[in-house]
Amino acid sequence: MTAQFTWEAMSFLSKYGMLLDQDRLEDWVELFEPQSEYKVYSRENEELGLPAPLMWCDNRAMLSDRIQSYRNVNEHNFHWARHIIGMPHILHAEPDSLHFQAGYSLFQTNLEGETRTFSVGRYDFICDRHSDELRLKRAWVIADTGLIKTLLAAPI
Amino acid sequence: MHIDWPRKDYSQVPFSVYHDPELYQLEMERVFRGDCWSYLAFEAEVPNPGDFRTTWVGDTPVVVSRSDDGQLHAFVNRCSHRGAQIVREVSGHCKTDHVCIYHRWCYSKKGELIGVPFRRGLQGQGGMPADFDMKAHHPRALRLANYHGVLFGTFSEAAEPIESYLGEFGTGMIKRFMHKPIKILGYTRQLIEGNWKLYAENLRDTYHASLLHEFFVTYGVDRATQKGGVRMDDRHRHNMNYAFSNSDTQSQAQQAYAGISGVELDRMRLSDQKILAYQHEFADGLNLATPTFFPNAIIIQINNSLSSRQIRPKGVNAHEIFQTLFGYEDDTEEMTRHRLISANLVGPAGLVSMEDGEAIEIVQKATRRETASHSLVEMGGLGPIQNLEHRVTETPIRGFWSYWSELMGVEPEGGIR
Numbered sequence: 001m002t003a004q005f006t007w008e009a010m011s012f013l014s015k016y017g018m019l020l021d022q023d024r025l026e027d028w029v030e031l032f033e034p035q036s037e038y039k040v041y042s043r044e045n046e047e048l049g050l051p052a053p054l055m056w057c058d059n060r061a062m063l064s065d066r067i068q069s070y071r072n073v074n075e076h077n078f079h080w081a082r083h084i085i086g087m088p089h090i091l092h093a094e095p096d097s098l099h100f101q102a103g104y105s106l107f108q109t110n111l112e113g114e115t116r117t118f119s120v121g122r123y124d125f126i127c128d129r130h131s132d133e134l135r136l137k138r139a140w141v142i143a144d145t146g147l148i149k150t151l152l153a154a155p156i
Numbered sequence: 157m158h159i160d161w162p163r164k165d166y167s168q169v170p171f172s173v174y175h176d177p178e179l180y181q182l183e184m185e186r187v188f189r190g191d192c193w194s195y196l197a198f199e200a201e202v203p204n205p206g207d208f209r210t211t212w213v214g215d216t217p218v219v220v221s222r223s224d225d226g227q228l229h230a231f232v233n234r235c236s237h238r239g240a241q242i243v244r245e246v247s248g249h250c251k252t253d254h255v256c257i258y259h260r261w262c263y264s265k266k267g268e269l270i271g272v273p274f275r276r277g278l279q280g281q282g283g284m285p286a287d288f289d290m291k292a293h294h295p296r297a298l299r300l301a302n303y304h305g306v307l308f309g310t311f312s313e314a315a316e317p318i319e320s321y322l323g324e325f326g327t328g329m330i331k332r333f334m335h336k337p338i339k340i341l342g343y344t345r346q347l348i349e350g351n352w353k354l355y356a357e358n359l360r361d362t363y364h365a366s367l368l369h370e371f372f373v374t375y376g377v378d379r380a381t382q383k384g385g386v387r388m389d390d391r392h393r394h395n396m397n398y399a400f401s402n403s404d405t406q407s408q409a410q411q412a413y414a415g416i417s418g419v420e421l422d423r424m425r426l427s428d429q430k431i432l433a434y435q436h437e438f439a440d441g442l443n444l445a446t447p448t449f450f451p452n453a454i455i456i457q458i459n460n461s462l463s464s465r466q467i468r469p470k471g472v473n474a475h476e477i478f479q480t481l482f483g484y485e486d487d488t489e490e491m492t493r494h495r496l497i498s499a500n501l502v503g504p505a506g507l508v509s510m511e512d513g514e515a516i517e518i519v520q521k522a523t524r525r526e527t528a529s530h531s532l533v534e535m536g537g538l539g540p541i542q543n544l545e546h547r548v549t550e551t552p553i554r555g556f557w558s559y560w561s562e563l564m565g566v567e568p569e570g571g572i573r
Binding site (some may be wrong): 028041042044045048050051052053054055056057058059061062065066069073074075076077118146147148149150151152153 | 343346426515
């Protein structure tokens with residue numbers, strides 16, 4: 001069974017990263033349940049036991065607002081994103097939910113081809129299972145890279 | 157050092173000030189080690205004896221520490237022996253003494269050198285010279301001032317008392333924010349590839365706020381049409397942009413921003429409005445208050461999000477913005493949650509603040525080879541630097557340059573103060 005869960009989580013993560021890298025953020029939002037949480041916070045705060053987030057959306061509508069704001073309102077540095085996501089580690093599996101973690105690296109490349117390491121950290125995801133499909137109930141992104149270069153506009 | 161100011165009222169700023177490495181070295185001496193006070197941290201970050209937190213004054217690493225008698229101390233984080241960092245953690249609690257790992261030289265929580273291993277040698281051999289005096293080798297201490305829970309430090313014996321440095325305006329604003337015990341909610345960090353003074357200017361630039369940060373305008377969090385203004389201390393070194401909540405109408409704002417390319421009031425609607433919710437919590441009715449303290453700090457209220465930001469220069473071409481988010485000890489769980497949701501507005505991912513990083517970096521890039529040219533700081537008028545009852549102005553930027561030039565000894569002849 002573990003192999004199957006791992007495969008499911010891997011497939012999910014590859015889609016998650018691909019949608020972000022292709023700038024399909026509206027499709028990426030559809031990976032979330034309507035009642036779900038997306039939170040990016042630093043490992044520094046986590047280890048200090050302090051709650052301040054970098055981004056925190058406590059439902060999917062709020063996450064859509066973030067994406068709309070990114071598209072229409074906020075200014076940011078032009079770049080392409082590339083997520084490299086490691087093997088998931090299954091923490092807990094139930095027939096209708098899956099809890100797993102995975103390391104990620106996020107590179108940013110500017111429009112003249114210069115690449116920088118933008119963020120590394122880990123995903124801590126709890127997904128609901130709907131027949132064959134996983135949907136995010138709780139997505140925590142714990143960034144080792146607490147020092148944000150320039151700014152953080154698009155989700156990780 | 158000489159700066160060729162085009163005007164005596166600092167309404168034109170030579171681009172060399174963001175790029176000259178010699179100037180950077182000089183300002184680390186004359187500004188950050190000069191006769192002014194730098195923001196260090198909050199007292200709430202070191203509540204108990206033994207607690208410590210590392211911070212920066214300019215690019216000098218500093219430790220803030222509370223000793224067993226409850227007193228607060230600030231000292232340079234450098235071992236007197238070979239120059240290694242004494243404290244390597246970012247913050248924490250020290251049970252006994254601070255020990256440099258290199259040769260285990262030992263420092264008290266007050267920042268005094270109190271132990272040197274093998275000082276007398278072994279069996280009559282080796283050791284330090286007999287007249288070596290530990291008291292003559294303490295790490296350099298800063299004068300520390302605790303103003304209502306906000307900690308400031310200075311290297312200067314000549315710096316004026318903190319109350320007079322902050323002035324009526326600064327002391328009033330700190331008392332406003334610190335009117336009851338605060339609770340630290342966490343930190344954010346942003347690395348901006350630009351000279352630190354571009355950020356100091358940005359904090360004094362009320363003109364950009366509602367233009368660059370379109371989110372402000374779109375949702376009426378902060379618009380130039382609101383009742384508000386800018387205030388400075390008598391020496392124009394500290395400043396504040398302020399606005400009263402709900403003091404303009406949608407149609408006033410629509411009229412004012414009509415035709416400004418890139419800013420649209422009705423561009424989008426939020427499906428979840430709670431990010432904009434504001435619960436009145438200060439007697440003065442302000443929903444936006446941003447007292448900025450020369451040279452390195454701001455305490456910032458945007459609705460119910462409260463934080464300080466410290467500018468940490470990282471060489472002539474970069475700086476870090478270290479933000480400390482806080483609430484109050486007596487906040488309900490619900491209020492803390494609301495502050496954390498409001499935190500989406502501020503910081504490196506803040507819906508109304510993220511753009512500063514990009515704006516500063518594109519100035520740094522584009523001015524590198526144009527150091528003989530200058531910027532224009534003319535919005536809001538020329539000549540005297542004074543408080544204004546409106547916010548279409550850059551006047552406080554001129555105040556910054558005036559005081560900076562005084563400390564640096566680079567004022568033009570007849571430069572205004």
